[in-house]
Amino acid sequence: MDLFFYLGPIILMLLLLGFVTYAILFERKVIGWIQNRPGPNQVGPWGLFQTIADVAKLLLKEDIVPGKADRALFKLAPIIAFVPAFAILAVIPFTESWQFGDFAVGLLYYIAISSITIIGILTGAWASNNKYSLLGGMRSAAQMISYEIPLVLSVVGIVMTTGSLDLNDIVLAQKKVWFIVPQFLAFLIFLIASLAELNRTPFDLPEAESELVAGYHVEYTGFRFAFFMLAEYVYVFAMASLTTCLFLGGWLPLFGLTMIPGILWFLLKFSLVVFSLFWIRATMPRLRVDQLMQFAWKVLLPLSLLNIFLTAIFKEIPVLSSFY
Amino acid sequence: MLRTEEMLLNMGPQHPSTHGVLRLVIKIDGEIIREVDPVVGYLHRGTEKLAEDLTYTQIIPYTDRLDYVSAMTNNYAVVHATEKLMGLEVPERAEYLRMITMELNRVASHLVWVGTYLLDLGAMSPFLYCFQDRETILNLFNELCGARLTYNYMRVGGVKWDAPEGWLQKVEEFVLYMQKELATYHDLISGNDIFLQRTRGIGIYTKEQALSYALSGSNLRVTGVPWDLRQHQSYSLYHQFQFEIPTGETGDVLDKYHLRMQEIEESLKIVKQVLDVIKEGPIMGKVPKVLRVPEGEVYTGVESPRGELGCHIVSNGKNKPWRLKFRRPSFYNLQILPELLKGENISNLVAILGGIDIILGEVDG
Secondary structure, eight states: OHHHHHHHHHHHHHHHHHHHHHHHHHHHHHHHHHTTSOOSOSSSGGGTTHHHHHHHHHHHSOOOOOTTSOHHHHHHHHHHHHHHHHHGGGGOOSSSSOOSOOOTTHHHHHHHHHTTHHHHHHHHHHHTTOHHHHHHHHHHHHHHHHHHHHHHHHHHHHHHHHOOOOHHHHHHTTSSSOTTTTTHHHHHHHHHHHHHHTTOTTSOGGGOHHHHTTGGGTTOOHHHHHHHHHHHHHHHHHHHHHHHHHHSOTTOOSTTOTTSOHHHHHHHHHHHHHHHHHHHHHHOOOOOHHHHHHIIIIIIHHHHHHHHHHHHHHHHSTTGGGTO | OOOOOOEEEEEOSSOTTSSSSOEEEEEEETTEEEEEEEEOOTTOOOHHHHHTTSOHHHHHHHHHTTSTTSHHHHHHHHHHHHHHHHTOOOOHHHHHHHHHHHHHHHHHHHHHHHHHHHHHTTOOHHHHHHHHHHHHHHHHHHHHHSOSSOOOOEETTEESSOOOTTHHHHHHHHHHHHHHHHHHHIIIIITOHHHHHHHTTOSOOOHHHHHHTTOOTHHHHTTTOOOOHHHHTOOTTGGGSOOOOOOOSSOSHHHHHHHHHHHHHHHHHHHHHHHHHOOOOOSBOOOOSSOOOOSEEEEEEEEETTEEEEEEEEEOSSSSOSEEEEEOHHHHHHTTHHHHHTTOBHHHHHHHHHHHOOOHHHHHO
């Protein structure tokens, strides 16, 4: 047990870096297929070493700090953005036994820690002393704070049903039926809000290439830039894991196929979520800033409140209450 | 109340969505634009001045580099003006080949516009689909004249190359394919809610504004003015064929999108009709070895994908023009930009600028 306690996080870290490496490749491949092109296929067989080559290139790049930037903050920002991304993975239950921090408030911990990243982004945007990055940073602060609210409220229904904030309990409560069925509205809200939290298309306004060039990380080069990218993809990993746990029954098998180990089930559902994120990216245009805020406050927030209300009512109806 | 300050943002000349080297000096208050000052000229090569030292045939490749997205139309603008001044007869087959290439080039140009416009709005895939279909057209051109972008295809009095064997057949196949393919574009783009929200009611101007800014092409037609030089100043053999002039209703950028999609359809229709009547025959008229254009001046306008592409030649009887002036539609269309952008936010800047459809090679001449 002790050995696992010390080695486990290192294994997870390596797995995660492996995931990020291949998620980037997979994303480029998926988008390539959707766009009738092969995607990266030159570096290694089937482009398998493409990301490794990219990371090597980023490492070799000159580390530029703009002359008028706030040097201390500029260097600190990627770290602030990046550390919470790793910290939140502690509470994700990959299988019954493989979870690093099984606390009673796991869900709350996830949400609280993940909001720290925005401080890193804002710091980086401010410290770069660049107008584009400032605009990108402001956008991203507004966006992440706005969408955090429907994101949190959409999972309240689940918390009401299970009576627990512990992600393990939430997964186990889905033995009968996954929460995607009774909490479908919440699932949609969660999916949309999580896209916005991840700054992905159609909510990629903070780095809107055609408007703000690269948004908040416009002045970052080399490995500092890589840290921002890494944080982004670790969040994809974390958010997909959380969606799997909350709505898709985590490691629980489907159709009673218990001979397939839980970790494979988890991976399968998780990959499905990751794929759909990439799919959406290849299909959608970008929202406009004002529409984005309107959508969060006028559509998603009322809907998530409605969801809480409905869950409360359904809990009292005799036939339905077994699902809630 | 917090004290706010206007910020000066220099957008371009290197920026992903200024479509080249346009520079916009904008004053913004938060994300709201207060003032825009477009700075042009980063791609100025002095084509008009250079033309004064070139023979008429030598000018043609320079025109390829003006509006490099529809070089065939540019070729035509200069050869058409020269022919008119010289009073030359152009063989029928040559005119038909010119029309096929010009209309295909219009389709290609509009496809570039649709693709890059969606890219500006943040959608990546339509760009690649459009470029794939455009690629077919470029391959056809490549087969016809050996170039994919700068064709140098037309000559005073005809065209340089006849269509190779089976080429017309391939064009017909493409037209049929593209007519079907347009439906898939509508499936992907026209109903997308985010796209509609981004474009509806954006960048509206009135008919009067459009006319007072000398807008032409789709930028004028979108306000409801059915003005198309292919019908109103019938050049080439356009009068033989049936096609409609699509116009817009509200004048917003969504209308521009629909208008340009319809123009693709109309162009395909024209190509189809030309293919039905084209016959074998000579491709060059009787033209002297050295072109000496009689003294005088001429102005001709042709309908390029972007608007009225005019060519004004003043000749003093030598083999080189004394003065040559292009009315470059992108340049004129761009003038309305500062007025349209006042009070909009930066996301709309991209939507409006993209909607005008400028090519910087043409803006800067």
